[in-house]
Amino acid sequence: EAGVAQSPRYKIIEKRQSVAFWCNPISGHATLYWYQQILGQGPKLLIQFQNNGVVDDSQLPKDRFSAERLKGVDSTLKIQPAKLEDSAVYLCASRLGLAAANEQFFGPGTRLTVL
Amino acid sequence: GENVEQHPSTLSVQEGDSAVIKCTYSDSASNYFPWYKQELGKRPQLIIDIRSNVGEKKDQRIAVTLNKTAKHFSLHITETQPEDSAVYFCAAGAKEGGKLIFGQGTELSVKP
Numbered sequence: 001e002a003g004v005a006q007s008p009r010y011k012i013i014e015k016r017q018s019v020a021f022w023c024n025p026i027s028g029h030a031t032l033y034w035y036q037q038i039l040g041q042g043p044k045l046l047i048q049f050q051n052n053g054v055v056d057d058s059q060l061p062k063d064r065f066s067a068e069r070l071k072g073v074d075s076t077l078k079i080q081p082a083k084l085e086d087s088a089v090y091l092c093a094s095r096l097g098l099a100a101a102n103e104q105f106f107g108p109g110t111r112l113t114v115l
Numbered sequence: 116g117e118n119v120e121q122h123p124s125t126l127s128v129q130e131g132d133s134a135v136i137k138c139t140y141s142d143s144a145s146n147y148f149p150w151y152k153q154e155l156g157k158r159p160q161l162i163i164d165i166r167s168n169v170g171e172k173k174d175q176r177i178a179v180t181l182n183k184t185a186k187h188f189s190l191h192i193t194e195t196q197p198e199d200s201a202v203y204f205c206a207a208g209a210k211e212g213g214k215l216i217f218g219q220g221t222e223l224s225v226k227p
Contacts, residue, residue, distance in 0.1 A: 031213055042121075042204050042217030043159065056214055091158065095213055104149070104215060106158040 002026065004107035006092050012113045018080040021110045025073070025094030031055075033104070034067055034077050035091040043091055049075060079112075087114045117142045119207050121218025129226055134192045136221045138205035141186070145207040148181060148188045149215070154201045162203075163190070195225045 005024040013019050025032050030051050035043035046065065048056040052072040060067070064083070069075040079086055089109040096102040118141040128134050140148075146167035151159035165172045165179045165188065172179050176195075181188040192199055202222050206215040 040220070042119075042206075042220050043215075044217070045214060048214060097213075102213065103161055103164075104213065106151075106160070108158050 004092055004094050004105055006090075006107040006110055008110055009108060010111050010113075012115065013082055014115050015084055016081040018078065019082055019112060020079075021077045021090050021092075021112075023075045023077070023092030023107060025075075025092070026105055028096065029094035029105075030072070030097055031095045031102075032069060032075050033093040033095075034075070035093065037089045037091055037109070039088070046077070046090075082112075082114045084114050087112055117207075117216045119205060119216045119218040121205050121221060123221060124219065125222045125224070127224045127226065128195050130195060130197060132195055134190075134195050134199070134223055134225075136190045136203055136205070136223075137187065138189070138207075138218050139185075139187050140207040140216070142207065142209065142216070143186065144209045145186075145216075147208040148179070149206050149208070150179060150190050151204045151206065151217075152201045153204065153220075159204060192223075195223075197225050197227050199223060200225045 007022050032049045034046045037043045046060045047067045049069045052069050067077045089111050091109045092107040093104045095104045121138045149164035152162045153159040163177050165181050176193045178191040202220045204220050205218040208215045
């Protein structure tokens with residue numbers, strides 16, 4: 001089966017600019033996650049969707065980050081305006097459902113550099 | 116808040132030796148503990164996981180142990196090979212919601 005797809009793979013912007021990332025989860029996966037992975041650290045959850053509803057966005061900096069999953073399939077993550085500390089890899093992951101028995105599959109990530 | 120501590124941050128072993136990575140977690144509601152391997156520039160990939168009703172699980176050269184009382188779990192890799200070199204992340208998840216809290220990662224280097 002096809003894996004989690006993300007685009008773009010790389011993005012370089014200047015601080016205060018805006019940027020958007022796209023994720024297409026594995027077909028049929030109801031749960032979708034966005035993680036931020038700063039160099040040398042583990043992934044940190046930003047937001048979790050179940051279908052098109054938000055389950056957890058407690059770690060999302062809502063003054064500058066937003067995410068949506070309007071039709072319960074693809075998702076976009078936006079940063080506006082970007083700061084230097086937003087430089088990281090943004091990973092999208094999906095899983096079949098909420099049960100812990102379901103494996104979480106990661107996409108290749110988008111590497112963001114903010115200058 | 117929820118936290119996962121992982122040690123060591125770097126680990127260097129000779130080919131054929133064993134490697135052990137340890138993690139502790141803070142949320143007593145956690146009952147799912149996956150381990151991910153991430154090669155440079157690539158996505159994290161699940162290598163093994165364990166659930167709270169099991170104390171140990173083994174898959175060929177990889178094993179994971181869990182001590183729920185101590186909130187501690189470990190990854191054991193035996194007969195290490197150069198292709199085992201990567202960053203390994205532990206994580207802890209609660210039964211509902213599937214949210215994972217990741218450790219800081221261990222960079223494993225296996226020298227031929």
